[in-house]
Amino acid sequence: MSILITKNTKVITQGITGKTGRFHTNLCLNYGNGKKAFVAGVNPKKNGQKFEEIPIFDTVKNAKNETGATVSVIYVPAIFATSAIWEAIESELELVICITEGIPVRDMLILKNKMKKNNSKTLLLGPNCPGLIVPEEIKIGIMPGNIHKKGRIGVVSRSGTLTYEVVCQLTELGFGQSSAVGIGGDPINGLKYIDILKLFNEDQNTDAVIMIGEIGGLDEIYAANWIKKNMKKPVIGFIAGITAPPGKRMGHAGALITGDFDTAQSKLDIMESCGIFITKNHSEIGYLLKKIL
Template sequence: MSILINKDSKVITQGITGKTGQFHTRMCRDYANGKNAFVAGVNPKRAGEDFEGVPIYASVKDAKAQTGANVSVIYVPPAGAADAIWEAVDADLDLVICITEGIPVRDMLAVRNRMREENKKTLLLGPNCPGLITPDELKIGIMPAHICKKGRIGVVSRSGTLTYEAVAQLTELGLGQSSAVGIGGDPINGLKHIDILKMFNDDPETDAVVMIGEIGGPDEVNAAEWAKDNMKKPVVGFIAGVTAPPGKRMGHAGALISGGADTADAKLEIMEACGIRTTRNPSEMGKLLKSVL
């Protein structure tokens, strides 16, 4: 068991012929079961060719029909990325992971609304996310694999670099991870903290969870309130942006304080009230998690 992906996932890279797509497909194939998992690439202009032995197809539907793929990862430039997401959703894949940063909000709004209207089953991770990893099985995206270690702690984060920080701390403490998931920092994205918490809650191989959030939006608060009533496992939390000034976008497109409840202090307070132990020091995330086991 793991969440979202495992060694048996079959993965398509959309944008496999671009520099970023090539580099990260290569890195992912070199990790654990990546060689067997990455079964196809998509580029309409290069169909029939291959990238280092990975066949390239004209469309996601073609790639799925030929290889049985159930997951896609997207390294398509921002202008075409929303269309790439829809193409994968329309092919009824189980999971689409969009790494691309800088997709226009209007484009994402259109895709999300269409996914809802047509009641699509595909789960979307991202955009503007580092992807995810199930250690010793499979990584999809841009996370550094060398800091990961098989273990029983789940990690879910809106921040890419803080995901790596938490993972590295857990590895250093000898705890390791069941899966680590970066949900991305855009204002309109797919899976939220609450969705990933539910999956970790149901996963028999996860004992506890590190949840990392940022200023802006209600996601962390929604997750904390759900966890208070439903979570059977300990959760510890960190919110980036304690010193952020209101009204100024910080790093991620979604990291913008617009109201009272989306400051770091307000989120930390609500999380604590919901039984989630928190720290204001990102270097303490691993130690805090160890203390609740």
């Protein structure tokens, strides 16, 4: 079993003809069930054309109606990205995955407000995220497929590169993954840790979860409190930025310490008090998992 997507999910790529969209769609096509999963692309100026035998449509709505797709992945430039997300939401897709980074915070605030006012049922993953993968079945986004292995460990992270490092370590130690999900590092995003943790908690084929966080914001603290009350499976937690000085933004737009509770150490202390197995060294995550299981 997997969360959010399966090997039978039908996917639209918005921005399929751009450099990034072409490159990563091609990699996704050649991973697992990708050739059957990726059924449409969208570019208003290239309606009727094809990319690697994938038909290109002028709108998301037409792509959905013609192919039955339920998921969209977005590689549109930041200035147009929220418009692309909203088009997918208006088309009532089940899940929209926005890979684009650099979207202005104001644009995301407006978008999230529109989603709330319209009672949107569409789930949004990202922006500024690597996507998600069900190892050996399907990947949607930019995660390197070769490091993943099918198994029973769930991974959820704000950081793309740390996700890859941890997954590679798990695979080398013989721990496969049920699903790996990148929620993105921007301050305003869609699905949160708690949303993904709930799905892993209910997934019969996930035995434990790795939660990778960063300095900045309070999402990890909210997640820790939820875990304490609800999680039935062991969770290993890591926070990047343990040596970051206050007021310093570390890479991601959301990784900015602004108070007493969004430092790495504060988060780790709260996570540990909530029953999460913590480590300050991400290279030890796999070994810690081995001890727990």
